[in-house]
Amino acid sequence: MTSLQTRVCFVIPTYNEALNVTSLLQRLTELYPSPDVTFLIVDDESPDGTGRLVQASAATDHRVHLLEGKRRGFGQAYVRGMTYALDVLDADVVVQMDADFSHDPADVGKLLAGLSDGADVVIGSRYVSGGAVDRRWHVGRRMLSRWGNRFARLIAGMKAVRDCTAGFKAIKATALRAAKVEEIRVQGHTFQVVLLHRLIRTGAKVIEEPIYFRDRDRGHTKLGIGSILEFFYNVWWLYLASHWTFVKFVLTGLTGILVNLGSFFLLLELGMHKFLASPIAIELSIISNFLINNHWSFADRVMTDRAHTRIMKYNLVALSTLVLSYVTFIVLSFLFSEASPVLLQGCGILPAGFLNYFMNSSWTFRETDRDGPR
Ligand SMILES: Nc1nc2c(ncn2[C@@H]2O[C@H](COP(=O)(O)OP(=O)(O)O)[C@@H](O)[C@H]2O)c(=O)[nH]1
Numbered sequence: 001m002t003s004l005q006t007r008v009c010f011v012i013p014t015y016n017e018a019l020n021v022t023s024l025l026q027r028l029t030e031l032y033p034s035p036d037v038t039f040l041i042v043d044d045e046s047p048d049g050t051g052r053l054v055q056a057s058a059a060t061d062h063r064v065h066l067l068e069g070k071r072r073g074f075g076q077a078y079v080r081g082m083t084y085a086l087d088v089l090d091a092d093v094v095v096q097m098d099a100d101f102s103h104d105p106a107d108v109g110k111l112l113a114g115l116s117d118g119a120d121v122v123i124g125s126r127y128v129s130g131g132a133v134d135r136r137w138h139v140g141r142r143m144l145s146r147w148g149n150r151f152a153r154l155i156a157g158m159k160a161v162r163d164c165t166a167g168f169k170a171i172k173a174t175a176l177r178a179a180k181v182e183e184i185r186v187q188g189h190t191f192q193v194v195l196l197h198r199l200i201r202t203g204a205k206v207i208e209e210p211i212y213f214r215d216r217d218r219g220h221t222k223l224g225i226g227s228i229l230e231f232f233y234n235v236w237w238l239y240l241a242s243h244w245t246f247v248k249f250v251l252t253g254l255t256g257i258l259v260n261l262g263s264f265f266l267l268l269e270l271g272m273h274k275f276l277a278s279p280i281a282i283e284l285s286i287i288s289n290f291l292i293n294n295h296w297s298f299a300d301r302v303m304t305d306r307a308h309t310r311i312m313k314y315n316l317v318a319l320s321t322l323v324l325s326y327v328t329f330i331v332l333s334f335l336f337s338e339a340s341p342v343l344l345q346g347c348g349i350l351p352a353g354f355l356n357y358f359m360n361s362s363w364t365f366r367e368t369d370r371d372g373p374r
């Protein structure tokens with residue numbers, strides 16, 4: 001146990017777990033007899049009567065709670081359960097685990113010990129040294145788990161965590177509140193990755209303890225194709241969420257391309273020479289990009305520089321961008337004299353765009369060094 005009077009709440013989602021839930025609750029209540037521990041079963045009106053069995057257990061041990069609701073998926077059951085654990089049961093620590101004995105109740109002790117040692121999140125991990133998955137899990141399921149994990153770690157930017165789809169964790173309430181678990185909208189198993197991603201982004205210290213993941217002996221898995229598809233789709237959203245500034249910058253850049261090529265085309269139509277129309281069109285797009293980047297893409301940064309310094313720096317970056325863009329245009333115009341000038345003008349945009357992002361992000365809109373002066 002972490003420390004005296006730490007209120008630990010087990011949050012356990014169930015759907016058709018009548019064959020497991022009573023023996024699980026019996027085992028947990030025996031292993032963790034402290035009055036500060038509660039066991040919250042989040043059941044989605046299971047047709048097999050899981051809810052009634054939980055009520056029967058609750059009648060013999062008042063630490064057992066049942067939270068019922070319409071079936072809106074595994075992820076939403078967790079959102080409901082964790083919110084209830086924080087707001088109603090006033091938990092200091094939430095332990096999440098499956099009801100099918102895949103997660104050994106006896107392993108919870110070492111997860112809680114990790115919290116006492118200073119971690120905010122302790123993952124019962126299948127993929128660190130000493131951890132393992134039941135060989136009875138068929139090869140397809142094992143590969144799905146392992147490759148799903150690799151995919152999520154890489155794309156969602158959580159390389160430091162070996163088992164980021166784990167459903168067995170002890171989490172401090174402070175970290176769960178900071179991660180705003182109540183805002184999570186996903187329905188299926190993606191919940192684990194989304195929650196972990198939020199915990200890491202809000203500064204939680206995460207460690208992993210090896211566990212043996214046992215395949216269920218009784219009942220059936222509820223993992224369906226919908227949940228698997230939602231997983232792969234959502235991991236990409238996590239990627240975009242952690243690279244949101246760059247995404248905004250690219251979208252801003254796209255509007256810049258329209259301004260650049262549109263005004264270039266208009267100036268050519270008005271009879272202006274292409275070597276003069278080109279820098280004017282570039283300059284117009286730089287100005288419009290600055291306005292959008294300043295008020296949108298980088299708007300949430302706490303910046304080192306004051307506004308007027310930022311404008312000055314932006315203009316210097318713009319100048320180097322303009323030069324690179326223009327040089328590219330001139331070089332290409334001589335190399336490919338027959339090519340459409342609008343196409344060549346467009347070719348200057350890519351190298352200039354990268355230079356622009358790199359310099360503006362790391363210099364013009366540089367964030368205040370947390371340790372340095374404000
Ligand atoms: N409340 C609720 N629990 C669910 C739902 N789907 C799965 N569960 C529970 O979540 C845990 C893990 O689900 P399981 O089907 O074993 O997934 P697997 O271990 O990935 O094969 C079990 O305790 C299930 O009863 C759901 O839609 N609602």
Ligand SMILES: [Mg+2]
Pocket residue numbers: 098100102216221
């Ligand atoms: Mg299971």
